[in-house]
Amino acid sequence: MHLDHSHDGPTALSADAHRKDGTRRALRIGLGGPVGSGKTATVAALCRALRDELSLAVVTNDIYTREDAEFLLREAVLPPERITAVETGACPHTAIRDDISANLEAVEDLEDEVGSLDLILVESGGDNLTATFSKGLVDAQIFVIDVAGGDDIPRKGGPGVTTADLLIVNKTDLAPYVGSDLARMAADAKAQRGELPVVFQSLRGEAGVTAVADWVRARLAAWTA
């Protein structure tokens, strides 16, 4: 099933770029990363930044609760019908990489029920440094780490840090308190990722999620071009 696949079947299978009625489907961006690195906070900030200009929805993958979905509902970043939670059976990386069927069902249902969508953010449950999204599920992926998790994470690498389309180093405001060396993290990330972009972000700072929102807009422009 590729981008130029003809669309006469009843439903799309995985990465088909078009919906069953022939219209182009929403861009899907995955957000993964370790527990507590700020994935849900970044998703919430992105929703606030983009919801007035785009039609968007969110799929959360919670490990054993609906906590992430409920946080987004409580914060009212989007109307409830635009937020769906997928249950992952104790294995968040399986649901985004090895067996993406439940997540595909969730994105398909959102497009069917909410109507025309520009963007769907798929948030992984917190996992380890090897967790990446399948290309059958998302078109681009963001990996979120934070300075408090240790400034050696970019050096350690792993598929998330080295191959994600965007690496976010979150909570930079905490760096002085936890003894993390941002310059060293930037150099290590550069060594691991080459030309792939890295954003250092503090959602408490004035710039907030701006750089990441701009990156998402650029991806969307490329998707719809």
Next chain:
Amino acid sequence: MSRAALLVLADGRFPAGGHAHSGGAEAAVKAGRITGAESLESFCRGRLYTAGLVSSALATAAVLGVDPRQLDEAADARTPSPALRVAARKLGRQLLRAARATWPSPELDALAGQFPKGAHQPVVLGLTARAAGLEPVDAAYCAAYESVSGPASATVRLLSLDPFDATAVLARLAPELDRVATRAVEAARTAVEEGVDALPSASAPLLEIGAELHAAWPVRLFAS
């Protein structure tokens, strides 16, 4: 046909959503009915002769060409718990997606058109086996095995049970899997002649009750 297609279909890594479901094991663990390898074996045996036999016969009947709509209704009639019906349709829809990508066939496309929100998983399993060129007995084995392999692997995660012990449970059940698959094939052949009422309707009330309770928990590891 290639018999090896059965290995692809029955592989626990076949990407059809099963990893997120415990087959009732999570509810049984919480209720204290599964505490180790021995009680896991009893649980799996009970599931095999009830839900497993019914699923196996439904899947086999689908391979034999019994109308999927009638089989889906027969599955509904044999599944009192609304939570289990929802789970079975979800898993059916997920299996159908994987099956259509793996063994493309007009019959599977038609099934997706007929059941956009999913048919009961065993019905989809049978038509998938058909699309893969497998025999009725292959679908019977696949459904019977799934009815016990899911709870066994879920219990490894839920109780930190020794994985060798869980696998040994499945191996000990193998002769009984043979018996259930044989009965399922016989029943499905009868259903071809006499209609879907001839399919087995063995039921496990604790599985049904457990599923309803489980669906209401605010915190759980598995979807069912």
